Amino acid sequence: MADIKLTDGDDLYEQSTADRDAVAWNTIWGQKGNDIIKLYQGVAMGGQGNDRIEQLPTTESWRTVGVAYWDSPTGVVVDLASGIAQDGWGTVDTLIGNFVDIHGTGFADTFIGNALNNFFWCNGGADTVNGGDGVDTVALSWFEPAPGQPWRSPTFDELDIQVSSDGTVATVRPKFGIGFSYTLTNVEKITWWDSQSNREYTYWLADLITPDTLARQGLLAADANRWNASGPVGTAVNVSYSFVEVAPASGPGATGFRPFSPAERQVVRDLLAQTAALTQITFVEVSETGGSTGQMRFGVSQQAATKGLAYLPFQAGAGEAAGDVWMDLESMLALAPGTEGYQALLHEVGHALGLRHPRNTEGGDAWATQLRLQDDRTALTVMSSSLSPDGLFRADWGPLDVLALRYLYGTRTVGSGDTVYTLGSSQxxxxTALVDDGGTDTLDASAYVTGVSLNLASGALSSIGMSSQGFVGVDNLGLVATTVIENAIGSSFDDVLLGNASDNRIQGGPGNDWIDGGAGTDTAVFEGKRSDYELSNAFSKLYVKSRDGNSGFDTLISIERLQFSDLTLTLAATGLGSDGRFSVDEDAALQGQLPDPAGVERSTVTYRLVGNPAHGTATVSSTGALQYTPTSNYWGWDWVAFEVVAATGANQYLAFVQVLPINDAAPVAQAVQMSVEAATTLTATLPVATDADGDAVVYSLGEDPSHGVASVSSSGRLTYTPTLGFVGTDVFSYGISDGLGGSNTYSITVTVLAGPNVPPVGAGGSATGTEDQSLAGNLPTAVDPNGDTLTYAKATNPSHGTVVVNANGTYTYTPAANYFGSDSFTFTVSDPSGASNTYTQSLTITPVVDTIMGGAGADTLTGTTGDDLLQGLAGDDRLTLGAGNDTLDGGSGFDIAYVGGSTAANFNLKTGIGTLGSATLSLSGIEAIRGSSSADTFTGLDGTDKLPGEVFRGAGGNDTINGGTGIDRAEYSGKFSDYQVTRKAGTMEVTVSHKNNGADGTDSLNSIELLVFQDRVVGFGQRAEDVARVAFVLWNPAIIQVPELFSAGLSFYLNEYGYSLNDLCKVALIFRPEKTAQELVATLLANTPGTTKTAAQLYAIMDANGGQSSQTGWAAAIEAMALDAATTQQIELMGVANGLEATMTWGGQTLFGALVGG
Incomplete structure (x- = not known):
């Protein structure tokens, strides 16, 4: 950096690119003359003359050009926004470029910034700075503290800084001496270099707005709007109040008026009493009788858009309404402190006492000074209309409200003693706001079940507790700026605890807490002993870790003392270190290096021992070498206290040593011998073991016994039970251990004695055999407790056969002929002394399948009570079920499964499985079913390859029948008129009920295409009517010749395959004998008496549709006749009432040949 001075003439200086690239940051002195100075970076001082200072273009934003006026004889006016500067010489400079740095003269300068982030070096004097847009900074100058004293930079405490409530205007000057006085507008930061601490300080001016400024500039109305306006601010005053009893004729109380209730009046009285306790206001209640009223009046009315309204004291134009409070009806629904209604009432009382809105939020607001948006919140003042993010409402005056009211009306002292404020549900x-004017006080948040953030700084906000709605409080506790709280107690969870300038005592409690003591000599308090915690220093913070792993890990800043239950440590600012952790074996020596100091080289500190450990000896060298020897045979935790000593202070720490146990000797016991009688249990206590180290000894079972079971408890209690029938010697072992690797094993010898004779012990058994076959087996093995040889014998005979029992326990059982089912016999087991027990052997005899086979003709086969195989083979057979698990194979004929009886049947021809009572049936080759007299369930086969399908006939009862996808029929014994037939519209679900509680019951049918009655066949499907029409004109009256495929199945072709009526007619021709058109016309006319159609018309229809010799023409004639009105008259349409579409009446003719009766 160099000074480059130009001449006194008109100079042109342009910085070279070489200087630019070399980042030459020079100062160019223009001196006299009208100079032109062009720079990439550096400082330009135009001097006397109309100079032009220009910033050369660059893409690198860090290159800046400063404009300086150090040599000017008087103050300058520099406007960066317009690029014009009055240079103090009477001449004007032109500034071209984006200038951000301006250097003043030391006189009374005026600076106006631009939209960039400007930096103003005022250099002393009485300067005025308007920063404009951007984030602008003013650098503070040195000052002379007193005449004759050296000039120096100020400390923060030596500055008088006043910032407006909205943060836009500030004044900065020393509190004493001379040097500078700055008036700042739209400047965001101030900065200076403190030569005493050798560091730079920077403050945001908005952070320096005082609570008093916020309260006075942001909440107070005009000076005349206070009840003591006749005297100075702060004068004590009496204020009367009353409750409106009669609705006014006009004004805000006229609509929906009602007076305050007694309970509501008490809320007002309490509110005013709390206000009087804080200020020098004395409230006097008066009655509105005889025309007298209070200065403040309270009433309730219906308001359209407000929660309430009030008039300021002596408000212009308010007249006698000044100070009146009118609450909206809805606001009065809940008036407990902390409710929305109470906050509204408090807000309106604030107006009646002279407080206004912090911002211009309503139509009548026009206050020149407002609070910033971030300060306009109910956490600070009830006069705000902003909602709290935690959903909470005020229960008292806000911190700024208290300051404003005390400024207006004076102060009454509150809480002058030592007070512990226990924070709980109400907070x-x-x-809420806390007002305390004296004493040593404590905030106690230990009752909360969530972590808290407590800030003890005066005027600060804290976040505490969880509301009953489950929301965590956000800035819901405020300290009034005049309140000083010295101590804090946190919760059992993770807290943030911040101190103030006082000597604070802060207790975090369990949890991972952040504790910042701030200024003063602050103490962090811990519940445990010093040895319960480990200390460490890093990153300018002290960490306190609970050694139990559960009580938290605290981070400490600006804490000068640590108080434990057994001692208090005073921390020095230097000599910072950490606790150490080491381990060593029992009876061994430890050599280690204590932890390094924090933030400095190890060579700059020394270490020294502080006292002796409790369980050994130790030395600490000046370099931090630790030597520790535990007491003989001691193991467990021990610690060594040491200090880290720096030039200006020392701090004490602990080296924690874990002495690990070693096993000096294994425990000792002895072998044991015992006896016990057979069939009894031995319990005993094993010999007491000893351990040279005094270690606790644990017993256990070693090798298992060979002739019994044993267990050994950890305390040495033995239980042994010999195997039943064993007599003799059993040997096993037990073990002992000290838990540290030492163990021994010893033998246990038990002699099992025979004892008195005991009957043998056995059990009953079971076996399974087959019908008509002998069963041989072994009876269950019995045991003699005395070890004797046992003999088996038969006790009783079986009920359905014979049995032979041999002495060795084998037996042979022969069932009675053709018997199957359950049987049993008893047997005895005896010892040589005659002692015995009797047991039962249970038998299950399973049946064999009896095969009954028919011949080639029409057979009738009837099953028995066993499991039968009925094979019909060829011919039309009738297979009658028995009572067993039968197999029915009908063969190739039209075969009928006959159930009969009263046991309900469930046959599924699709799966081939049926049930009859408890019997399971196998079914195949069955075309017809005759049911029982109970409620049966039948399911038919699938597939058109089984046409004409199955025939189902229930013999009474409420039957369920599913025919499957073939063309299936259900037969009934009566006439059609004997039944009620209904169908679920659009489905194949049909109900057939025998009227008058007939024997056939009520059947539920699905996928049954034909219902066969004595006098009628009902064919139904989605298109059954079309089928009926075609059948009528082609076959009537010889309907019995119509194949079932046509009479019912074709309706499903129409449905499933989309056949048209014309397609149906073509299919019908396949079954007709007519060879010529004339024969067909004759058939159609003969079968349809009463038709208006003529032969000529039918021939014309054929001609129009492919000719008289074509299938298409014939089908067209059949279709025309089927749709003829005469055909409709001949077909009985049953209508949609019963869900069926069409039936055809055949008379009393037998329709399907010989069917199964019933």
């Missing part, structure tokens, strides 16, 4: 469920 968690509302926004």
């Amino acid at each position: 968690a469920n509302a926004q």
Whole structure:
């Protein structure tokens, strides 16, 4: 950096690119003359003359050009926004470029910034700075503290800084001496270099707005709007108040008026009493009788858009309404402190006492000074209309409200003693302010179940508790700026605890807490002993870790003392270190290096021992070498206290040593011998073991016994039970251990004695055999407790056969002929002394399948009570079920499964499985079913390859029948008129009910295409009517010749495959004998008496549709006749009432040949 001075003439200086690239940051002195100075970077001082200072273009924003006026004889006016500067010489400079740095003269300068982030070096004097847009900074100058004293930079405490409530205007000057006085507008920061601490300080001016400034500039109305306006601010005053009893004729109280209730009046009285306790206001209640009223009046009315309204004291134009409070009806629904209604009332009372809105939020607001948006919140003042993010409302005046009211009306002292403020539910469920004017006080948040943030700084906000709605409080506790709280107690969770300038005592409690003591001599308090915690220093912070792993890890800043339950440590600013952790074996020596100091080289400190450890000896060298020897045979934790000593202070720490146990000797016991009688249990206590180290000894079972079971408890209690029938010697072992690797094993010898004779012990058994076959087996093995040889014998005979029992326990059982089912016999087991027990052997005899086979003709086969195989083979057979698990194979004929009886049947021809009571049936080759008299369920086969399908006939009862996808029929014994037939519209679900509680019951059918009655066949499907029409004109009256495929199945072709009526007619021709058109016309006319159609018309229809010799023409004639009105008259349409579409009446003719009766 160099000074380059130009001549006194008109000079042109342009910085070279070489200087630019070399980053030459020079100062160019223009001196006299009208100079032109062009720079990439550096400082330009035009001097006397109309100079032009220009910043050369660059893409690198860090290159800046400063404009200086150090040599000017008087103050300058520099406007960076317009690029014009009055240089103090009477001449004007032109500034071209984006200038941000301006250097003043030391006189009374005026600076106006531009939209960039400007930096103003005022250099002393009475300067005025308007920063404009951007984030602008003013650098403070040196000052002379007193005449004759050296000039120096100020400290923060030596500055008088006043910032407006909105942060836009500030004045900065020393509190004493001379040097500078700055008036700042739209300047965001101030900065200076403190030569005493050798560091730079920077402050945001908005952070320096005082609570008093916020209260006075942001909340107070005009000076005339206070009840003591006749005297100075702060004068004590009496204010009367009353409750409106009669609705006014006009004004805000006229609509929906009602007076305050007694309970509501008490809320007002309490509110005013709390206000009087803080200030020098004395409130006097008066009654509105005889025309007298209070200065403040309270009433309730219906308001359209406000929660309430009030008039300021002596408000212009308010007249007698000045100071009146009118609350909206809805606001009065809940008036407890901390509710929205109470906050509204408090807000309106604030107006009646002279407070206004902090910002211009309503139509009548026009205050020149406002609070910033971030300060306009109910956490600070009830006069705000902003909602709190935690959903809480005020329960009292806000911190700024208290300051404003005390400024207006004076102060009454509150809480002058030593007070512990226990924070609980009331503070968690509302926004509150704490006012305390003296004493040593404590905030106690230990009752909360969530972490808290406590800030003890006067005027600060804290976040505490969880509301009953489950929201964590946000800035819901405020300290009035005049309140000083010295101590804080946190919760059992993770807290942030911030101190103030006092000597604070802060207790974090369990949890991972952040504790910042701030200024003063601050103490962090811990519940445990010093040895319960480990200390460490890093990153300018002290960390305190609970050694139990559960009580938290605290981070400490600006803490000067640590108080434990057994001692208090005073921390020095230097000599910072950490606790250490080491381990060593029992009876061994430890050599280690203590932890390094924090933030300095190890060579700059020394270490020294502080006292002796409790369980050994130790030395500490000046370099931090630790030697420790534990007491003989001691193991466990020990610690060594040491200091880290720096030039100006020392701090004490602990080296924690874990002495690990070693095993000096294994425990000792002895072998044991015992006896016990057979079939009894031995319990005993094993010999007491000894351990040379005094270690606790644990017993356990070693090798298992060979002839019994044993267990050994950890305390040496033995339990042994010999195997039943064993007599003799059993040997096993037990073990002992000290838990540290030392163990021994010893034998246990038990002699099992025979004892008195005991009957043998056995059990009953079971076996399974087959019908008509002998069963041989072994009876269950019995045991004699005395070890004797046992003999088996039959006790009782079986009920359905014979049995032979041999002495060795084998037996042979022969069932009665053709018997199957359950049987049993008893047997005895005896010892040589005659002692015995009797047991039962259970038998299950399974049946064999009896095969009954028919011949080639029409057979009738009837099953038995067993499991039968009925094979019909060829011919039309009738297979009658028995009572067993039968197999029915109908063969190739039209075969009928006959159930009969009263046991309900469930047959599924699709799966081939049926049930009859408890029997399971196998079904194949069955075309018809005759049911029982109970409620049966039948399911048919699928597939058109089984046409004409199955025939189902229930013999009574409420049957369920599913025919599957073939063309299936259900038969009934009566006439059609004997039944009620209904169908679920659009489905194949049909209900057939025998009227008058007939024997056939009520059947539920699905996928059954034909219902066969004695006098009628009902064919139904989605298109059954079309089928009926075609059948009628082609076959009537010889309907019995119509194949079932046509009479019912074709309706499903129409449905499933989309056949048209014309397609149906073509299919019908396949079954007709007519060879010529004339034969067909004759058939159609003969079968349709009463038709208006003529032969000529039918021939014309054929001609129009492919000719009289074409299938298409014939089908067209059939279709025309089927749709003829005469055909409709001949077909009985049952209508949609019962869900069926069409039936055809055949008379009493038998329709399907010989069917199964019933």
